[in-house]
Amino acid sequence: xxxxxxxxxxxxxxxxxxxxxxxxxxxxxxxxxxxxxxxxxxxxxxxxxxxxxxxxxxxxxxxxxxxxxxxxxxxxxxxxxxxxxxxxxxxxxxxxxxxxxxxxxxxxxxxxxxxxxxxxxxxxxxxxxxxxxxxxxxxxxxxxxxxxxxxxxxxxxxxxxxxxxxxxxxxxxxxxxxxxxxxxxxxxxxxxxxxxxxxxxxxxxxxxxxxxxxxxxxxxxxxxxxxxxxxxxxxxxxxxxxxxxxxxxxxxxxxxxxxxxxxxxxxxxxxxxxxxxxxxxxxxxxxxxxxxxxxxxxxxxxxxxxxxxxxxxxxxxxxxxxxxxxxxxxxxxxxxxxxxxxxxxxxxxxxxxxxxxxxxxxxxxxxxxxxxxxxxxxxxxxxxxxxxxxxxxxxxxxxxxxxxxxxxxxxxxxxxxxxxxxxxxxxxxxxxxxxxxxxxxxxxxxxxxxxxxxxxxxxxxxxxxxxxxxxxxxxxxxxxxxxxxxxxxxxxxxxxxxxxxxxxxxxxxxxxxxxxxxxxxxxxxxxxxxxxxxxxxxxxxxxxxxxxxxxxxxxxxxxxxxxxxxxxxxxxxxxxxxxxxxxxxxxxxxxxxxxxxxxxxxxxxxxxxxxxxxxxxxxxxxxxxxxxxxxxxxxxxxxxxxxxxxxxxxxxxxxxxxxx
Numbered sequence: 013x014x015x016x017x018x019x020x021x022x023x024x025x026x027x028x029x030x031x032x033x034x035x036x037x038x039x040x041x042x043x044x045x046x047x048x049x050x051x052x053x054x055x056x057x058x059x060x061x062x063x064x065x066x067x068x069x070x071x072x073x074x075x076x077x078x079x080x081x082x083x084x085x086x087x088x089x090x091x092x093x094x095x096x097x098x099x100x101x102x103x104x105x106x107x108x109x110x111x112x113x114x115x116x117x118x119x120x121x122x123x124x125x126x127x128x129x130x131x132x133x134x135x136x137x138x139x140x141x142x143x144x145x146x147x148x149x150x151x152x153x154x155x156x157x158x159x160x161x162x163x164x165x166x167x168x169x170x171x172x173x174x175x176x177x178x179x180x181x182x183x184x185x186x187x188x189x190x191x192x193x194x195x196x197x198x199x200x201x202x203x204x205x206x207x208x209x210x211x212x213x214x215x216x217x218x219x220x221x222x223x224x225x226x227x228x229x230x231x232x233x234x235x236x237x238x239x240x241x242x243x244x245x246x247x248x249x250x251x252x253x254x255x256x257x258x259x260x261x262x263x264x265x266x267x268x269x270x271x272x273x274x275x276x277x278x279x280x281x282x283x284x285x286x287x288x289x290x291x292x293x294x295x296x297x298x299x300x301x302x303x304x305x306x307x308x309x310x311x312x313x314x315x316x317x318x319x320x321x322x323x324x325x326x327x328x329x330x331x332x333x334x335x336x337x338x339x340x341x342x343x344x345x346x347x348x349x350x351x352x353x354x355x356x357x358x359x360x361x362x363x364x365x366x367x368x369x370x371x372x373x374x375x376x377x378x379x380x381x382x383x384x385x386x387x388x389x390x391x392x393x394x395x396x397x398x399x400x401x402x403x404x405x406x407x408x409x410x411x412x413x414x415x416x417x418x419x420x421x422x423x424x425x426x427x428x429x430x431x432x433x434x435x436x437x438x439x440x441x442x443x444x445x446x447x448x449x450x451x452x453x454x455x456x457x458x459x460x461x462x463x464x465x466x467x468x469x470x471x472x473x474x475x476x477x478x479x480x481x482x483x484x485x486x487x488x489x490x491x492x493x494x495x496x497x498x499x500x501x502x503x504x505x506x507x508x509x510x511x512x513x514x515x516x517x518x519x520x521x522x523x524x525x526x527x528x529x530x531x532x533x534x535x536x537x538x539x540x541x542x543x544x545x546x547x548x549x550x551x552x553x554x555x556x557x558x559x560x561x562x563x564x565x566x567x568x569x570x571x572x573x574x575x576x577x578x579x580x581x582x583x584x585x586x587x588x589x590x591x592x593x594x595x596x597x598x599x600x601x602x603x604x605x606x607x608x609x610x611x612x613x614x615x616x617x618x619x620x621x622x623x624x625x626x627x628x629x630x631x632x633x634x635x636x637x638x639x640x641x642x643x644x645x646x647x648x649x650x651x652x653x654x655x656x657x658x659x660x661x662x663x664x665x666x667x668x669x670x671x672x
Contacts, residue, residue, distance in 0.1 A: 016028060016038070017038075017053075020038065020040060020051050020053060020095070020097050020099075021051075021088065021090055021093060021097060021099070022043040022088075023038075023040035023041065023042065023043065023049060023051050023088075023097075023099055024040055024041040024043075025038045025039075025040045025051070026038070026039045026040055026041060026048065027039045029050060035052050035053060035054050035055055036052070036053050036055065037050055037051065037052045037053075038050070038051050038052075038053070039051075039102070040099070042087060042099070047101075048102050049087050049099045049100060049101060049102065050099065050100050050101070050102050051097050051098070051099045051100075052097060052098050052099075052100075053095045053096070053097045054095060054096045054097070056095070069091055082132070082133040082136040082137065082160060082161060083133070083137075083160050083161055083162055085100065085101050086098060086099070086100050087099045087100055087101060103153055103155050103160060104155065104156065105153050105154045105155040105156060106153070106154055107149065107150050107151070107152060107153055107154070107671075108126075108149035108150070108152040108153075108154060108159075108212065108215070108216060109149035109150045109215075109649070109650045109651070109652050109671065110352075110671055111154055112149070112215070112216060112219050112390070112650060113219075113352055113389075113390070113392060113649060113650065113654070113669060113671065114352050114392070116219070116390075116391045116392075117216065117217055117218055117219050117390075117391070118216040118217060119217070119244075120244055121244070123213070123216060123217055123243070123244060123247070124244055124245050124247060124272065126154075126159065126213075126216055127209075127212075127213045127216075127247060127250075127268075127272060128269065128272040128273060129158045129159035130147075130152060130159050130161065130209060130212060130213075131209060131265055131268040131269045131272060132158075132269055133158075133159055133160060133161040134147070134161065134205055134206070134209060134265040134268075135264075135265040135266050135268070135269050137161060137205070137265075138202045138205070138264070138265050138266075139266075143200060143201070143202050143204070143205060144161065144205050144208075145193075145200065145204060145205070146185055146188075146208075147161065147188060147205050147208035147209060147212060148185045148187070148188040148208065148211070148212065148651055148652075149212060149215050149216070149650055149651060149652065150651075150652050150671075152212065185606075185651060186229060186230065186233075186607075187211070187221035187222075187223065187229065187651040188207075188208045188211040188212070188221065188222075188651060189204070189207075189208070189233065190203065190204040190207035190208065190233075190259070191207075191233055191234050191257050192204060192259060194230055194233065194234060195234075201259055202264070202265065203259035203260070203262045203264075204259070205265070206254045206262045206263060206264065206265060206268070207254055207255060207256075207259075207262060209254060209265070209268065210222065210250075210251045210254035210255045211223075213243070213247060213251055214238065214240065214241065214251065215650055215651065217241045217243060218241050218390075219372075219390030219391060219649075219650055220371075220372065220390060220650065221650065221651045222238040222255070223236070223238055224371065234257075237255065238255060240252065245272075246271050246272065246274075247272075250263065250268060250271055250272070254268070350634075350635065350636050350637055350639065350668070350670060351636075351639075351657065351668035351669055351670040351671075352392060352668065352669045352670075353666045353667070353668050353669075354375070354377075354387050354392055354394070354656075354666065354667040354668065354669065355394075355666065356385055356387075356394045356397070356666075356667075357377065357379055357381055357383070357385065357666055357667060358381040359379055359380035359381040360379050360380050360642075360658075360659045361377050361378070361379040361642075361643060361658030361659045361666070361667050362378060362379040362380065362403065362404065362405050362642065362643060362658065362659055363377065363378050363379065363404055363405055363406050363407040363420070363643050363658070364376065364377045364378075364407065364643045364644070364645045364656050364657075364658045364667065365377075365407045365408055365409045365418065365645055366389075366409070366645045366646065366647040366656060367409040367410075367416050367418075367444070368416065369386070369388075369395070369416050369444050369445060370445070372388055372389070372390055373388075373389045373390065373647045373648060373649050374386055374387055374388055374389060374395070374444065375387045375389055375645065375647065375656045375667070376407055376409055376418045376420075376444065377407070377643075377656075377658055377667050378403075378404025378405075378407055378420050379403065379404060379658065379659065380403050382399065382403065382404070383397060383398065383399055383404075384396075384397075384398040384404055384407075384418065384420050384442060385397050385398075386418075386444050386447075387667070389647055389649045389654070389656070389669065390649060390650065392669065396442075396444060396445075396447045397447070398442055398447045404420045404421070405421060405459070405460075406420065406421045406459055406460070406461060406462045407419070407420045407421075407462075408462050408463050408464055409444075410464040410465070410466075410490075411466075412441070412443075412450060412451070412490060412491070413491070415443055415444075415445065416443075416444045416445065417441050417442060417443055417444060417450060418441070418442050418444055419439060419440070419441045419442075419451075419462055419464060419469055420439070420440060420441075420442070421439040421440075421459035421462050421471070439459050439462065439469075439471055441469070441493075451469075451488070451490075451492075451493035459471055459472060460472045460505060460506060460507055461506055461507060461508050461509040461522075461523075462509060463509040463510055463511045463520065464490060464511065465490075465511040465518060465520075465537060466490070467489070467490055467518075467537070468487045468488060468489060468490050468496060468537070469487065469488045469490055470485055470486075470487055470509050470511065470520055471485070471486045471487070471488070471509075472484070472485055472486075472505075472506035472507070472509055472522075484498060484499050484500045484501035484502070484506060485498050485499040485501065485506055485509070485520070485522065485535075485540065486498040487540075497540070498540070499535065499540040501522075501524055504524035504525060504526045504531070505524065505525045505526065506522050506523070506524050506525075507523045507524065507525045507552065507553075507555070508521075508522065508523035508552075508554060508555030508568075509521070509522055509523075509555075510555055510556065510557040510566075511537065512557045512558075512559070512564050512579075513564065514534065514543075514564045514579050514580055515580060517536065517537075517543075518536075518537035518538070519534050519535060519536060519537055519543065520534075520535045520536075520537050520540070521533070521534055521535070521555065521557050521566055521579070522535065522555075523548060523552055523554075523555035523568060524548075525548075525552060529547075530547075530548035530549065530550060530552050531545055531546060531547055531548050532545075532546040532548045532555065532566060532568060532577065533545050533546070534546075534579055544579070544582060546566075546577055548568055548570070548575070549568065549570035549571075549572065549573070549575060549587070550570065550571075551570050551571040551572075551597070552568050552569070552570045552597065553569045553570060553571070553597035553598070553599075554568070554569045554597065554598075554599060554600045555567070555568055555600075556600040556601070556602045556611060557579070557602070558602035558609050558611065558625050559609060560609040560624075560625040560626035561626050562580075563578055563579075563580040563581065563626070564578075564579040564580050565577070565578060565579065565585070565609075565625050565626065566579050567600055567602070567611050567625070569597035569598050569599070569600050569613065570597045571597050572589060572590065572597075573587050573588050573589045573590050573597075574587070574588045574590060574597070574598065574600075574611075574613050574623070574628070575587045575588075576588070576625075576627075576628040585626075585627065585628055586627070586628040588623070588628050590613070590616050591616065591617060598613040598614050598615065598616055598621075599613070599614060599615075599641055599642055599643055599644045600612070600613055600644060601644035601645050601646045601655060602625065602646065603646025603647070603648075603653060604646075604648070604653065605622060605631065605632070605653050605672060608624065608625075608631075609624075609625040609626065610622050610623060610624060610625055610631060610646075611623050611625050612644055612646060612655050612672075614634075614636065614641065614644065615636060615639065615640050615641060618635060618636060618637060618638075619633045619634055619635045619636055620633070620634040620636055620644075620655060620657075620670070621633050621634075622634065622672065632672070634655070634670060634672060636657070636670065639657065639668070640659075641657035641658060641659055641668075642658065642659035643657070643658040643659050644656070644657055644658075649669075652671060652672070653671075653672040654669050654670060654671050654672060655669075655670045655672060656668070656669055656670075657669075657670055
């Protein structure tokens with residue numbers, strides 16, 4: 013939106029909080045009170061969009077009905093102005109998903125207190141004639157005064173003259189939706205919010221959505237009962253009733269409150285749990301009501317209510333960009349590093365990949381400290397630590413005989429060493445559950461890139477150092493580790509490898525580099541025959557592929573931009589310019605945001621930029637301050653997307669989890 017404005021309506025702008033595809037949010041001084049408010053301005057290209065204005069009006073109207081103690085209050089709005097804006101209060105405190113990511117699942121009395129607080133807020137929302145329809149952990153702020161429910165962007169007001177209807181898609185977040193939200197039929201009732209309340213309680217207790225995620229989730233919600241964890245007090249019966257498939261069998265929010273308050277704990281009590289291994293976990297009772305000042309902010313995400321406020325969260329796409337912003341009138345301190353650290357690596361992280369282990373999302377990382385580490389992303393604890401003989405530079409994950417594995421490799425070069433794994437190879441495969449090495453006849457050469465599919469491991473090797481004698485692409489049978497015929501690439505170094513499908517055909521996509529002529533090639537996975545060659549920019553850095561709208565998209569980062577190429581249609585989509593980088597371009601990660609395939613790029617101007625995979629269009633920016641990650645991956649944790657960033661530069665060399 014160009015330069016930062018000095019004034020937005022009567023609000024004096026202090027600083028930028030964050031931006032997304034449809035709006036920009038500023039911290040501004042509220043007239044008359046001098047308090048900081050969050051002011052969201054709709055981008056000019058969206059300002060004339062009637063549907064967006066209508067949605068924001070609906071959100072402001074719904075939030076205006078809800079008691080201030082249960083949500084983030086709208087302070088003022090002018091959606092007919094130039095620019096159109098909404099101002100909301102700032103609330104300090106993490107969202108529930110960030111709290112669980114940071115400190116682990118909630119237990120005992122703290123869980124009962126949390127469930128009660130959310131039920132009280134939900135009772136107030138329903139009492140005002142409002143149906144939320146998107147209750148989930150990122151939409152619950154754990155403020156010093158208790159839980160606040162936010163994001164009324166898809167809420168329905170019972171007596172509204174016009175109501176939001178479903179057009180061409182679902183309304184809500186699937187992991188927390190009631191069965192009736194997936195079905196065409198009777199109009200939704202407040203019982204859908206009660207079903208979501210039960211899902212929130214299960215997430216708080218386990219760190220996982222109640223019906224899992226990914227393929228088959230809809231069918232599980234429609235036809236299966238969730239496996240409930242051990243819950244304290246009256247919660248087991250209430251949660252079981254709230255998960256009833258028939259809305260008529262669920263308790264109301266008022267009934268939840270009545271049952272919970274008969275035998276409750278003080279509403280201000282929570283349990284903080286150190287993010288350490290489960291057997292060493294320590295629980296310490298603390299009071300959310302600070303004594304003598306605000307609760308310390310260290311290692312706790314502070315979310316601007318503007319991110320989570322009713323109007324602002326009409327665009328939930330923006331919420332992650334603003335986490336880590338201090339709210340209220342507390343004096344500004346040195347800004348903490350963003351995200352949540354995964355403690356363990358002694359030196360810079362060079363590679364990171366994500367997969368699942370026993371149904372839970374995990375990250376696999378390696379770097380200069382000669383170790384492969386596996387992290388439970390829900391609890392942020394290290395579950396495997398495998399010593400290696402040299403720097404781990406590349407990692408890919410897959411499955412072998414139903415067991416999740418990681419393949420890690422080293423590259424000779426910038427530290428003057430050429431290391432081999434414990435079996436005399438530069439590429440080793442490990443069982444993620446046990447840490448044991450598998451496939452003990454892999455390549456003995458240093459590697460620049462590695463990928464795998466259900467049949468083979470593909471490896472880009474060199475003889476000797478990284479500056480001489482490229483070897484092309486080598487292959488090994490995934491089941492036995494024996495060598496398969498490879499592909500000589502005598503004039504190019506293969507810098508990136510990805511496996512995917514194009515029009516139903518299994519392929520390998522390679523990024524190949526040489527002076528004056530980089531290229532991307534699409535190869536048949538079985539024969540390694542060249543199917544397509546694409547000219548790539550000079551000084552290319554990374555290659556990623558993903559699927560969007562039935563098409564296969566390749567993304568290449570280079571020193572001046574990010575290139576998007578449609579491999580299915582054989583045409584370039586866009587080459588997005590970015591500030592010139594000495595590192596050869598931004599790091600990349602492909603994943604999903606609110607059901608949309610995306611690619612995360614960064615660092616770019618002190619932020620990660622989330623782009624639509626199909627078009628390259630910018631959707632969101634996530635400020636990361638001084639961090640300069642060299643490796644990125646995306647995962648879904650607790651029903652919400654996160655980025656795992658490694659190699660944060662001089663500011664921080666640890667692995668960090670950044671909620672989007």
